[in-house]
Amino acid sequence: MAQGGPRRLRPWLLAQLHSGRFPGLQWDDAAQTALRIPWAHGGRSGARESAGAALCKAWAEYKGRLRPGDPPDPAGWKTRLRCALARSPEFRELRARNRLDGPSPYRVYRLLPGEESPCQST
Numbered sequence: 001m002a003q004g005g006p007r008r009l010r011p012w013l014l015a016q017l018h019s020g021r022f023p024g025l026q027w028d029d030a031a032q033t034a035l036r037i038p039w040a041h042g043g044r045s046g047a048r049e050s051a052g053a054a055l056c057k058a059w060a061e062y063k064g065r066l067r068p069g070d071p072p073d074p075a076g077w078k079t080r081l082r083c084a085l086a087r088s089p090e091f092r093e094l095r096a097r098n099r100l101d102g103p104s105p106y107r108v109y110r111l112l113p114g115e116e117s118p119c120q121s122t
Contacts, residue, residue, distance in 0.1 A: 010090045010111070012062055022055045028108045034094060039107045041100070052106075056081045085109055 017025050017035065024038035038052035056077035060066035065080060066073075085091050090112055097108040 007063055009059075009084050009088050012059070016055065016058065022052075022058075024052065024104060024106060025055060028094075028097065034097070034108050034110045036106045036108050039098075039100065039105050041105065053077070059084065 013035065016022055017027070022038065024036070026036050028034040028036040038055065040052050053074045056074065057066065059081045060077045063080070063084075066077070085093065091109045092112055094108040094110050099106055
């Protein structure tokens, strides 16, 4: 967990991307303006052990919402990350580029410049 100051989603998520720790977390475009985040449906076989679940768990740990001894809650972890992405003025989901079915589902989020609003259309 980070010490002092706000724990921001953008720098944390970019650090995870560059770490290579989570398979499937990658750039979606050559210009590196959009992220592809693994996003397996919780009812699927192996979803609890997926890279997406591990990323969501890591976010919960980073934010202090998961402590040693807490029971596993993959659905709760995923909800926290999804809500953080939706609330963040630094990301916008590109729904047309998501792939939520198939063997490796993912969501795509565009990184927004500081002055751009997530309510503007693409």
